[in-house]
Amino acid sequence: MRRILVVGGGYAGFYTAWRLEKKLRRGEAEVVVVDPRPYMTYQPFLPEVVAGSVEARHAAVSLRRNLRHTKLVAGMVTGISHADKSVTIRPAQGPEYTMTYDVIAVTAGAVTRTFAVPGVAERAIGMKHVEEAVAIRDRLFTAFDEAAGLEPGPRRRKLLTVTFVGGGFSGVEGFAELLSLARALLKKYPELSESDLAFHLVEASGRILPEVSDKPGAWVVKLLEKRGAVVHLNTTMQSADDGHVVLSDGTEFDSELIVWTAGNAATRLLRNHTDLPHNERGLVQVRADLRIGTDTEVIQDAWAAGDDAAVPDLASPTKGAYTVPNAQNAVRQGKRLAKNLLRSLRGKEPKNYVHHSLGVIATLGLGTGIFQYRGIVIKGLLAWLMHRGYHVLAVPTWDRKMRVLAIWLVAFFYGRDIVSLASVQSPREAFATEAKEATLTATRQG
Template identity: 55%
Template structure:
């Protein structure tokens, strides 16, 4: 029986394992999935998590619940020895160990790409994980609760200023959803008005959302400006030290919340592992999703998703490669499973081909855009298209129902605006009131422990 090891449990890895379970015959191969997280995250919904429209746990798909026949290891892969067909696994607790394989599937995904801008690493929050989305929501709601009882001035302005860096889909959706959240919350804060809140998006290019037409992107900008959310084009972030935002235009402002969405890059854990990488750090692949090096196909090694440089045979990719997005990652994961199964049975793998059908974006409750070729829907119809597409694209029916239930609950009772930021420091409350031994008793206990240790030795 062949051993298949999948490194990474995001879109590509999860779907590869999910489809392998259904395509492999009994005892034809074993599948092991290794990821430091016990779930995959449906990232297109993170802006709605940040805005309180969807419950955070509903946008993640637990590996062990939905992969019935796959061995799941919650740990990091810290080495790949392809010559000996082994991966080194390092768990959070305990010693590293190795797992043997016949085929290894590298789907480690991507991480947030940043630049060495002063202050960014210290103050910014990404929008790549569900934990980040929850932290953004809780901080924004807490800021409003604090600012509501402060007199007008710089400190209150700082709490009520939101800065998003990056004008791609993730940035625009996050920016618009947070604007919608705050506008909705103002009904509950009579002390504040919309003019007291300040939203700024920083984009280095001369346009936003390159996946849609220029006309549609202009509509999005106008819509956000009407909602008092301002977009700075052809503008670079120069510094964010201590929350003081310095822009290349000479403008400056103070903020308590910086959300960074300016691109992604392939997982850096592959560097030095022997996996062939191209100049941008992605795994070199051919169109059938097998890994290649200078000598041709690397037998027994596969890749897909954001970590892979897969040729885009449709001709629509940037630089000739598939762009790192969910559309490609999901389809590549499924296609990889078919190709790997075919190879196990002595058949030839087929090239991956997918032509981008269009793009949808949510811009807050009741507002969205859909772009298919030259055809576009904006406003409420775009909003329905966005929710319809992603409601169907969400993996597993159990998860789809949970997400749709959140939307229906919001329709009747509004979005969930409860902040539980204290959960990020769960022992703080307990420690504050916990009874502690007197200094003398503590010293006696330490002496007894020391004597017991000496006796044991």
């Protein structure tokens, strides 16, 4: 059988393999997915994981449970040599090894774009994976618990100061949801008040939410400011050493929690460790039919889709535009890639990827959202309900749909769960402390 190697198990990779499983004939091809994580993250749910409105596991779709006829390799592809059709894989355990393939589908996704800002590597946390969303939520809960036992002052102020860098959809949704959660938590902490909270959103451009038009974007800024947040536009972070934030507009403050959501960048694999063609941003150069190459040259048996691919946007009126790296495109490109792979295997010509946007929608905290489709803008509760309705339908598998609906139903009657499980990040600490104490006691008695 021919081997189809899918690099990455995110949106595009998962849907490519999922569709291939359903449509491949017996013995027609073997599908292999290589990814260091055993699940696909449903990223639109991460802001609600941050806010405690969705359980962490419900935002993760198990690869092994749903890709039953696909060979799954737990590891990271560190090099692609298409000249000899092989990849280098770094497994979770053991030395690196090579794997050959007949056809490759590069769906490695993107990484968070970072800059050499002092203190960011040591203090900040991203919001691209489930683990990060859980850590953000737990750090806020822990900060509230610690601040409640302190007198008003610099230390308490720092604990309750949150900074988000990046005003795209991921940053604004996460920021708004965490702000909504923090304001709700004040009801459970009579020792604290709204004046103790400080939320800062830092955006390098002159506006947030670039996918919506100017007026809806300005409305979101006013909404956040009305809730007590400070939005710094045309501003960058200069440093964050030891949590002391210095901004380019001259603002300085101490912040315990710094979340970095300043856009996407190509992975190091695609920038430095492949002979496949890529553009100046490091993205794989892709034709409209998702084959790697250009209008005049095709790289045989090489395909790409998702956030790591520069896919021409045939639905855009702007010549030379590429598809936006979002969930809508990644899912649909994955489905089209699977169909085109099947067409290619069976001697047919692949079809171009064309997708007309269904609009953009964002959650802005419990009960508030914004939706825009061309000139139609919907704000408030209706947009929030539309957001939840769309994403519960879009998340793959009925298992996840039912679990998410159940959590939302319980929260409607009993509210969000506010238990912090920050100790999960160091589960042996309590046991290790007791074991050391026991050893010291035994030594003294001996």
